Amino acid sequence: MRSAPVRSIDLGARRSWRTTQSALMSAAMVAAVVLVAIPLVAVLWSVFARGAGIVVRAFPAFFTQTIPMISRKAGPGMGPAIVGTVLVTGGATLVAVPVGVLGAVYLHEYGGSGSFARLVRFMATVMTGVPSIVMGLFIYLVWTMNFGYSAFGGALALACLMLPIVIGSTEQMLRLVPASLREASYALGATRSRTIVAIVLPAALPGIISGVLLAIARAAGETAPLMFAVGAATAYNPRLFHEANTSLSLQIFGNATSAFPAAQDRAWGAALTLVLFTFLITLIARVFTARLALKRSS
Amino acid sequence: MLSPVIPFASPLPRPRGQLTPGDPAGAFPLPAGQAVGVPTPRDFASLVDPTGEAPRPTEQAVTVPTPRDFASLVDRKAAVPLPDTPVVFDCEDVEVYYGAFRAVRGVTLGIREHQITAFIGPSGCGKTTMLRTLNRMHDVIPGARVAGRVSYHGIDLYAPEVSAPEVRRRIGMVFQKPNPFPKSIYDNIAFGPRINGIRRKAELDAVVEKSLRAAALWDEVRDRLKHSALGLSGGQQQRLCIARTIAVEPEVVLMDEPCSALDPIATARIEELMRELKSLYTIVIVTHNMQQAARVSDRTAFFTTEIDAQRDRRTGILVEYDATSKIFSAPSDERTENYITGRFG
Numbered sequence: 001m002r003s004a005p006v007r008s009i010d011l012g013a014r015r016s017w018r019t020t021q022s023a024l025m026s027a028a029m030v031a032a033v034v035l036v037a038i039p040l041v042a043v044l045w046s047v048f049a050r051g052a053g054i055v056v057r058a059f060p061a062f063f064t065q066t067i068p069m070i071s072r073k074a075g076p077g078m079g080p081a082i083v084g085t086v087l088v089t090g091g092a093t094l095v096a097v098p099v100g101v102l103g104a105v106y107l108h109e110y111g112g113s114g115s116f117a118r119l120v121r122f123m124a125t126v127m128t129g130v131p132s133i134v135m136g137l138f139i140y141l142v143w144t145m146n147f148g149y150s151a152f153g154g155a156l157a158l159a160c161l162m163l164p165i166v167i168g169s170t171e172q173m174l175r176l177v178p179a180s181l182r183e184a185s186y187a188l189g190a191t192r193s194r195t196i197v198a199i200v201l202p203a204a205l206p207g208i209i210s211g212v213l214l215a216i217a218r219a220a221g222e223t224a225p226l227m228f229a230v231g232a233a234t235a236y237n238p239r240l241f242h243e244a245n246t247s248l249s250l251q252i253f254g255n256a257t258s259a260f261p262a263a264q265d266r267a268w269g270a271a272l273t274l275v276l277f278t279f280l281i282t283l284i285a286r287v288f289t290a291r292l293a294l295k296r297s298s
Numbered sequence: 299m300l301s302p303v304i305p306f307a308s309p310l311p312r313p314r315g316q317l318t319p320g321d322p323a324g325a326f327p328l329p330a331g332q333a334v335g336v337p338t339p340r341d342f343a344s345l346v347d348p349t350g351e352a353p354r355p356t357e358q359a360v361t362v363p364t365p366r367d368f369a370s371l372v373d374r375k376a377a378v379p380l381p382d383t384p385v386v387f388d389c390e391d392v393e394v395y396y397g398a399f400r401a402v403r404g405v406t407l408g409i410r411e412h413q414i415t416a417f418i419g420p421s422g423c424g425k426t427t428m429l430r431t432l433n434r435m436h437d438v439i440p441g442a443r444v445a446g447r448v449s450y451h452g453i454d455l456y457a458p459e460v461s462a463p464e465v466r467r468r469i470g471m472v473f474q475k476p477n478p479f480p481k482s483i484y485d486n487i488a489f490g491p492r493i494n495g496i497r498r499k500a501e502l503d504a505v506v507e508k509s510l511r512a513a514a515l516w517d518e519v520r521d522r523l524k525h526s527a528l529g530l531s532g533g534q535q536q537r538l539c540i541a542r543t544i545a546v547e548p549e550v551v552l553m554d555e556p557c558s559a560l561d562p563i564a565t566a567r568i569e570e571l572m573r574e575l576k577s578l579y580t581i582v583i584v585t586h587n588m589q590q591a592a593r594v595s596d597r598t599a600f601f602t603t604e605i606d607a608q609r610d611r612r613t614g615i616l617v618e619y620d621a622t623s624k625i626f627s628a629p630s631d632e633r634t635e636n637y638i639t640g641r642f643g
Contacts, residue, residue: 112440180477184539186438188490188546189467198489203480 044275051272054265062269067234067246071255074262078270080236084151084247085277087240088230089220091155092162097212099159100166107167108174109196121171127164135160136225149231149244157225162215169211173204206289213285217278223249248274380596380621383411384451386550386580387432392446394427394436401427402614405446407599414572414581416591416622419601420637424614425584426474428601429552432582433469434462467494470548474555476535478527478542483510483519486527486538490546505545513541514571533564540571544579551575553583557590569594588638591622598625600634 013019055062058076065077103120111117139157147153177200185195201208231244232254248270255267387409394401402424409415409432417425427436434455436442448455455465467490478486487506496502506523510516515537519530527538536556543551553572557565572581572594585591591598599619603612618631629635 178477180473180475181479182438183435183471183473184477184479184542185489186435186463187433187466187471187473188493188542189463190489190493191463192438194493198493199479 047268047271047275050265050268051270051275054269055272063273066236067251067266069234071258071263071266072260074265076266076269078248078251078266078273080233081246081248081251081270082273082277083236083238084230084233084245085220085249085274087151087238087245088154088158088226088247089216091152091240092158092219093212093216095155095159096162096166096215100163100212101170101208103163104167104170104174105196105201108171109192109200124164124167127160128168131224132157132161132222133224136228139225140228144229147241149229150241151230151237151239151245152241153229154226154245154247155240157229158219158222161222161225162219165215165218166212169214170204170208173207173211174200176207177203206292209292210285210289213281213288217281220278220281221249221274223253226250227253248277380413383413385409386411386451387582388447388449388452389428389431390447390449392428392431392444392448394424394431395441395443395445396439397441399611400613402601402616405616407616407619409580409582410597411580412576413596414576414583414594416595416598417582417584417601418586418588418591418598418637419614419617420603421586422612422614423601423603425601426554427614428616429471429554429582429584432550432552433471434465435471437462467546468548469550469552470543470546471552471554472536472539472543472556475559476532476539478530478535478538480526480528482524483527483530483538484523487542487545490542494546509541509545510538512544512575513537514567515541531564533560533567536560536564536568537571540568544575548579550580550582553581555584555586558586565590588626592626595622598622600625600629600631600637602633602637 058065062076062078063082064079065075066080067078068075103124107117107121111120136157139153139160143153143156181199181203182195185199186192190198226247226249230247230250232250233244233246237243237245251270252267252274255263255270258264258267385408387407389405389407389409392405393403405424405428417428419425430436431444431448432450432455436444444456450465450469453460479489481489484506487509488502491502491505496505507516510519515534518534519538522529527535530538536559540551540556557568560568569590572583575581583591583595597620600617601614602617604615605612618625618629618634620630624630625634626638629638
């Protein structure tokens with residue numbers, strides 16, 4: 001083939017309204033990112049700046065010792081609150097995840113666009129918008145009035161908050177599983193239930209897990225629904241169903257609103273602990289989903 | 299693969315500085331005797347502009363190929379008459395609806411055992427729809443409905459007491475796009491046997507090896523059975539899907555354009571595989587590639603679309619169903635002839 005006759009071509013950049021416009025838009029986007037980042041960085045900075053000193057000065061006592069009964073007394077720790085947070089969020093996860101995932105499987109695989117499924121889906125969406133304190137009040141009436149303060153009451157309140165998130169994200173993930181995989185399974189003689197258990201759920205698992213962990217991280221920081229249900233303990237209470245308990249978020253609220261500087265310091269320490277706790281959950285989620293993705297592609 | 303030589307109805311715009319039409323130096327060299335006969339690689343050579351200067355072939359320069367083009371591909375079959383093996387599927391006046399839309403109507407045909415039956419026809423003519431009717435794959439599509447009678451060895455496939463999963467276990471399916479599960483190669487093959495109750499590892503190992511060997515994939519993957527199936531090439535994935543299908547020991551294998559996503563080499567391997575599998579299974583294949591139908595199939599059903607005046611929608615109909623050698627050398631319907639010669643479709 002003979003090449004086309006050479007003409008003089010200028011490939012150099014030219015200034016025009018188009019390039020100016022592009023530069024302006026890029027600048028606007030960078031500015032937006034900076035605006036978003038400022039409050040995030042400020043929150044983390046103040047929590048670390050004020051909390052790190054408290055935690056480091058009494059390390060590891062801050063994480064292990066009980067909470068002082070007299071709140072104006074300076075000193076560690078937050079041990080019972082950490083145990084309480086793990087109990088409450090763990091209990092909430094145990095309640096919300098099986099119910100939520102199974103509910104989403106029903107909605108997507110069986111309910112389809114039927115009127116019952118549509119109603120449930122609508123209610124789940126509405127539930128996402130219910131203020132968390134209303135959930136706390138509801139659990140107070142239904143559970144705490146009958147069985148007294150316990151970590152489980154708080155777990156139930158948090159489960160109510162997590163449920164719509166888990167249902168929503170799981171259904172979304174099930175929708176992403178390609179129809180061709182289901183068809184392949186059906187074509188081998190698999191029943192619908194077998195296809196869901198052996199093909200659809202494993203394919204959607206990484207997405208389901210990250211949705212669940214996101215819900216846990218969100219629930220771990222909730223305060224309002226726990227105030228009615230968990231009570232206020234200062235000693236270790238590892239029992240899920242008995243006696244008043246406490247949590248990091250409750251301790252932050254209680255100590256930060258106290259008049260004594262020592263208590264306010266403890267609140268900053270608890271805030272840092274809670275940030276680290278949710279960070280840890282997110283990190284685990286990332287590592288876990290990355291592992292799963294790796295296993296798939298290898 | 300090869301496609302019938304397409305008449306250039308409107309010549310492409312010519313680059314500047316080219317010879318004027320009619321100039322003998324620029325005339326398109328059309329080898330005599332090439333218009334009719336086996337399509338050879340030379341057919342393509344003639345499409346490539348050898349000098350870069352010659353004008354594109356005009357309509358007058360290219361002869362429309364006749365049905366004889368394909369006859370050479372099926373001649374060897376015509377010599378031996380097709381055996382009348384038992385009828386596996388007996389379809390009588392089948393209609394398939396998606397909601398209110400009628401996708402195919404009036405399909406009556408019999409598919410015979412240990413033969414390869416090809417469904418050909420233009421897009422939207424209901425080939426795939428008919429194929430999916432044969433193993434009840436429409437059951438999982440909301441709103442899809444089958445009317446008429448489809449019997450399998452004399453049993454009505456759509457009778458209420460017939461279990462769809464059992465039908466599909468006996469009548470396997472390979473899809474247009476390779477769709478391996480996001481699992482290991484081993485688990486892909488073992489999935490079918492496992493759901494059919496095979497649990498012992500030795501037994502599963504044997505089935506996996508046997509199926510992969512039958513699909514001509516064993517030597518390529520024997521060292522990486524535990525690796526993800528998604529790491530295989532497209533052609534390997536499709537052979538894996540065939541291996542997965544035959545691992546449950548079906549009686550029939552339905553193939554929905556199994557080579558459309560593959561290159562010619564992978565296509566040739568799969569066609570070879572089909573010919574080998576014919577002795578064990580009954581095969582029904584949907585294909586857009588007429589040469590493929592001519593090369594591999596024993597019988598061919600030609601479908602086309604018909605405008606449904608009442609509903610103003612297109613409906614697929616079966617035009618002609620006969621031995622492949624007859625369809626490609628002496629079709630009895632004009633529409634079939636127009637389609638296979640490339641004048642329509």
